[in-house]
Amino acid sequence: MACQSVCVIMDEQALLGLNPNADARYRHRAMAYFEQLKESQDGWEVCAEALVKGIYNDDHVKFFCFQVLEHQIRFRHAGLSAAQQQLIRETLMQWLQMQLVSAEPEKPFIRNKAAQVFALTFVMEYLALWPKFFFDILTLVGLNPRGVDVYLRTLMAIDGEVVDRDILHLPDEICRNSLIKDQMRERCIPTLVESWFQILQTYQQSHPEITCQCLEVVGAFVSWIDLNLIANDRFVNLLLSQMSVMELREEACDCLFEIINKGMDPADKIKLVESLCRVLQAAGFFNVEQEEDVDFLAKFSRLVNGMGQSLVLSWSKLSKSGNVKDAAEALQALESKVPLLLRLLVHEDDDISANIVGFCYEYLHVLKQLPQLADQQKANLEAVLLAVMKKLTYDDEYNFENEGEDEAMFVEYRKQLKMLLDRLAQVSPELLLEAVRRVFNNTMQGWQTASFMEVEVAVRLLYMLGEALPASHGAHFSGDAAKTSVLQDMMRTLVSCGVSSFQHSSVSLEFFETVSRYDKFFLVEPQHIPIVLMAFLDQRGLRHGSPKVRSRVAYLFSRFIKTLHKHMHAFIEDVLTRIQDLLELNPPENGFPVLLTSDDQLFMFEAAGVLIVHGESPMERKMAMMTSLLQPLMDAFNVLLNKLSLERDEEKQNAIGDCLSHAVGFASRTSKAFSNKQTVKLSGCSEVYRGCLQTFLPALSVPLQRGSLRSAVRSFLHRMIICMEEEVLPFIPAASQHMLKGCEAKDLQEFIPLISQITAKFKAQVSPFLQQVFMPLVLSIFEVLGRPAEENDQAAALEKQMLRRSYFTFIQTVAGSGMNEVMANQxxxxxxxxxxxxxxxxxxxxxxxxxxxxxxxxxxxxxxxxxxxxxxxxxxxxxxxxxxxxxxxxxxxxxxxxxxxxxxxxxxxxxxxxxxxxxxxxxxxxxxxxxxxxxxxxxxxxxxxxxxxxxxxxxxxxxxxxxxxxxxxxx
Missing domain, CATH: 1.25.40 (Serine Threonine Protein Phosphatase 5, Tetratricopeptide repeat)
Structure with a gap:
């Protein structure tokens, strides 16, 4: 095919659209042209010729040609004639030949795409059609740096197609890939390894980027080739020498990591790790304190982690097989790495420290399995513990009020440290408890002059003990003075030393988290409850300067009250008075900043409900307190509901609707305090909840803000059915009437569970009502289901499907409730x-x-x-x-x-x-x-x-x- 015909066949106008800056019309035309060439029988040949004759200088056109070629090979290779397959091979080799002599190298993105096409061709042809693939390429490129670059990129692309376990392959592809690896081991792997050695040796000073590429290739291939080809003196010494070259050492580190990770016999693995460690130590790499390059140290830490985990695995295998002598050697090798492990673990850079956590965790697991610990091992344990305590500490830059990516990473890193602490507790709970006690007591004695980081971490350690220690080691509070635990002593110190007044949000949060975690402490020493209650209620807690602290404390306060309500009787009225302003509905037009969000206020109403219901006051007093809690909500609700019907501004309507919903939600939340033993009736609170029902139900008929308001009132009704028993029944007919007016599919779908709940709970008691409401409800459902909808409106179709399901569930509930007459009388x-x-x-x-x-x-x-x-x-x-x-x-x-x-x-x-x-x-x-x-x-x-x-x-x-x-x- 002549150049003339190529120029004619290639659509020059369409090619203009390949430029990223082209307008949409041209881009669309280019996409259409790409599809046309992919589907045509010989379109790829046009692209192949364009590549080997260098017709186009535009990088995007070259990339486009490779894309067409890639599609042809990936999806149509089997249908090509022998001549066409030969043409593809020749095209690739001619293009590669051009790279060796061209004035300028191709852009990296084109070389990557070319490598991908080479790799695809290799996968399709290596087994039968092109067994000399690597020999041909190596013969052509020799040690030409541009050719070597494409060769290395091709090897990485082959790794992606054949080896990479993160890429999902079909069963026949897995089978094919296994055959390819077998053939490569047999035919060419020694040759490839020799080429890597030559490349690494030749280019380490003149072309560091090629050397890094080659190190990446070695690391990728080492997992499945014969390790002796790489793990020998010649190769390892070369890699170790590159560890001392600034531009190469990170890649050399990664390559050594892959070699260490290779699966092998435990005894051989120990020899490999030990020989590597001797050389690294002799070269000064273990002196991590003197290394300033944190990026390299992060890689080195990962390498040490790999070596340590390999030794642990070898020790484990040898121990299980009963090989006592070799297992002892493995343990000795392991122990000798602990000083290095500790230096990396305490490094001020968290990435370096985090990369060694896996080895540390597994080393502790080894110690846990030993029948007895030597003095040095106990010292190692203590050193790990001190390192964890040090690394748990926040640094000065941590932004508590506006946490970003760095803060999120530190939180994740802290979780890893917690795993180490938990593992330490399994190895030696006594050591952990004693160390935490010492740090905690020393810090609490002088908290007024300590930094926030020291105080926070001391309290944090006490908090973490709860999960780390097994219950038999004092993570319980017995109430027996003779058995008072270390944990109990620390809790007593925490609540009495005044640290709750420390002026930093992280310490405040940790204090409240800890007293909530150990709420059982207050069951055995209830004399401390008033001090902690005051901390919750004043500027240390619910009135703290930080919204984040106030929000979390609202939840923790609710939890604290629920656990300790039996010990709160003397403080109920005082607490309710002190939190009164936090229980007020925030009117939409207020404009003043509020201490708590409406979500936080839910916890406050729940806590208030628990205090009232579970207190020892007579019924009349409980009724009075519950009325004073809920009456302001009802009064505000009436005012706002009238206001809503008059409001025309949509934004203001939304604000009022939200406020009304919050009022109902708050009242609903107070009912969480009731239980089967402590019902609304027994608590003397029936009248006030009846009042709430009378107040809230009319909102069901208000056409504005229907969604949120109906949902809130419906949730309240669900709660009342549970809590008020049959006292709720008189309100159900009116509620149903309101809810069945002007129904949408979603309204009905949400109303049906309410009727089903009443049916299942009250059965015969609601039979007359059900007989009355049955057909109106059914007809409403039929009417909504019968409404025409857009053919492609999937949301409407789904809503109808869910409503149909709800309808059948309702009929099922009625039919199965033993009320034959409900349907029979229709x-x-x-x-x-x-x-x-x-x-x-x-x-x-x-x-x-x-x-x-x-x-x-x-x-x-x-x-x-x-x-x-x-x-x-x-x-x-x-x-x-x-x-x-x-x-x-x-x-x-x-x-x-x-x-x-x-x-x-x-x-x-x-x-x-x-x-x-x-x-x-x-x-x-x-x-x-x-x-x-x-x-x-x-x-x-x-x-x-x-x-x-x-x-x-x-x-x-x-x-x-x-x-x-x-x-x-x-x-």
């Missing part, structure tokens, strides 16, 4: 209409969750009305509609028997058939054999088999048979 026409919707749900909608509910309902209705003394006309309905549903639904193409939810539906379908047999007996069997199954063209012997299984008592046999029956029927 009139024949209405019953028929409802039952037809159940048949339709069982058969017509491909939603196994809804279908399952429908078959449960049908079983129940058969049980209720299908017997000799059942509902008139219902047996006919069974034969005309319910039996067909049991067969038509599973026969539908959408009924997927490999889906677990569908199989559950089929089980319910089987139970429905079984229930019909139990109610109708032989009559049903005759109907199946003589009428229904023949109408489905079921063979007589299969009909007989099915009917025999139906008559067996074990329904499990029927379920299994029915599944096989329909699997066979659908073949």
């Amino acid at each position: 009139g024949a026409e209405n019953i028929e209409r409802v039952v037809f919707t159940i048949i339709q749900g069982a058969v017509d909608f491909p939603d196994p969750i809804a279908q399952k509910s429908c078959f449960i309902i049908l079983s129940k209705l058969v049980e209720l009305w299908g017997g000799k003394d059942g509902m008139v006309g219902f047996p006919d309905f069974i034969y005309k509609h319910i039996v067909p549903a049991c067969f038509l639904a599973p026969l539908k193409p959408s009924f997927d028997l490999s889906d677990a939810q569908t199989v559950l539906t089929l089980s319910e379908c089987a139970i429905t058939l079984k229930t019909i047999h139990l109610k109708r007996g032989l009559e049903f069997i005759q109907f199946l054999q003589q009428e229904y199954l023949p109408s489905l063209q079921v063979a007589p012997e299969i009909s007989q088999e099915l009917c025999q299984v139906l008559q067996q008592p074990d329904v499990k046999v029927l379920k299994n048979y029915i599944k096989a029956f329909f699997q066979r029927a659908k073949l």
Whole structure:
């Protein structure tokens, strides 16, 4: 093909769109042209010729040509003729030849794409068509730096295609890749390794970037090639020499790490690690304090971590195999690395320290398994503990009020340190407890003059002991003076030394976190409760200068009150008085900064509710306190509700709506204090909650802010059904009436669980109400489901599906609640209409969750009305509609028997058939054999088999048979 024809065939206008700065019209045309070339039979040949003849200088066009070539090789290689495959090989080698002599090297992104195309060709052709792939490339490039660069990039691309475990491969690709690696080991790996050695030796001073690339290649390939080719004196000495070259040492470190990570025999691994360590130590690399390059030290720390973990694994394998002598040598090798481990662990740079945590953790695990610790090992333990304590400390730059990425990284690093602390506790709880006690007591004695970092970490360590120590080591408070634990002593010091007044948010937070974690301490020493309560209530806690502290303290205060409410009686009225301003609804137009957000206030209302309900006051006093807590909410609610109906500004409407919702939410949260033992009635609080219901329910009819307001009131109703028992029943009809007005799918879907909850809880008590509301509710549902919707409106379709499910769940609740009369008294026409919707749900909608509910309902209705003394006309309905549903639904193409939810539906379908047999007996069997199954063209012997299984008592046999029956029927 001549250049002339290439120029004609390539669409010059389309190529303009490849430039990133081209306008959208050209870019769109370029994309279309790319698709056209990919799909055409010979479009790739045009691109191949453009590459080898250097027709285009534009980098984006070159990249484009490689992309077309890549697509051809990846997806169409098998369909190419031998000549076309040869053309691809020649194209690549000619392009590579050009790189060796061209004036300017290609841009890195083009070289990467070219390497990818080389790698793809290799994968497709190496086993059968191009076994000399590497020989051809190495012969061509020799030690030309540009050629070597493409060769190394190609090797990394091959690693991505064939080896990289992070890339998901199909089973046949895995098989192919294994064959490729086997052939490479046999044919060319020694040659490749020799080429790497030559490259590393030749270019370490003149081309450090090529040397780094080569080190990356060695690191990538070492995991699956013969280690002796790399782990020998010649190669390792070269790598170690590169550890001393500033531009190379990070990559050399990574390469050594990959070599160390290679799976091998434990004894060989120990020899390799030890020889490497001797050389590194002799070269001065262990003097980490003198190294200023933190990036290199982070890599070196990772290498030491790898060496340490390798030694631990070797020791573990040797110990399990009973090889005592070699295991002892492994342990000795391991112990000799601990001084270096400790120097890296305490390094001021957290990345360097974090990279060694894995080795440290596993070393502690080794110590845990030893029957007895030597003095040096105990000293190592203590050194690790001191290092962890030091590294847990915040630094001056930590931004507590505006935490960013650095702060998030330190929080993650602290979690790693906590793992070490937990492991230390497993090895020697006594040592940990004693060390923390010493640090804590020393810090608390002089907290007034200590830095916030020292004080915070001292309290933090006390907090962390709770999880680290096993319960048998004093992580409990016995109340026995003779057994008073170290932990108990430290808690006593914490609450009495005045450190809660320390002026730093991190210390304040740690103080409250710790007293909340160890709330059981106050059960045995309740005399300290008043001091801590005051800290919660004043500027140290709920009135702290930091919003973050106030928010967290609100939650912790609620937790503290819930645990210790039995010891709070003397302080209830005082506490309620002190937090009164924090229990006020924040009106939208206030404009003043508030101490707590509405979310935080929820915890305050919950705490206030617990104090009132669980106090020892008489019922009248509880009623008075609860009224003074909730009445302001009701008063504000009435005012705001009137205001909402008059407000025209949408933004102000939203603010008022939010405020109304908060008022309902706060009242709802107080009800969390009640329990089965301590009901609203027994607490004397019925009247105030009735008042809340009367106040809040009218909001259900307000057209503005419907979503949030309805949701809040509905949640309150759910809570009242739980807490108020039958006292809530008089309010349900009015609430239902409000909620059924102008319903949307979502409103109904959220209303149905409320009715279902009432039905399940009160049963016969709500039967008259249910009979009354049943059809209005059902008709509302029908009306919403029948509304036309846009064909592609997926949100509306999903809402309808969820409403349909809710409807079937509701009918299921009614049918299963033993209130036969609710549906029976709806009139024949209405019953028929409802039952037809159940048949339709069982058969017509491909939603196994809804279908399952429908078959449960049908079983129940058969049980209720299908017997000799059942509902008139219902047996006919069974034969005309319910039996067909049991067969038509599973026969539908959408009924997927490999889906677990569908199989559950089929089980319910089987139970429905079984229930019909139990109610109708032989009559049903005759109907199946003589009428229904023949109408489905079921063979007589299969009909007989099915009917025999139906008559067996074990329904499990029927379920299994029915599944096989329909699997066979659908073949």
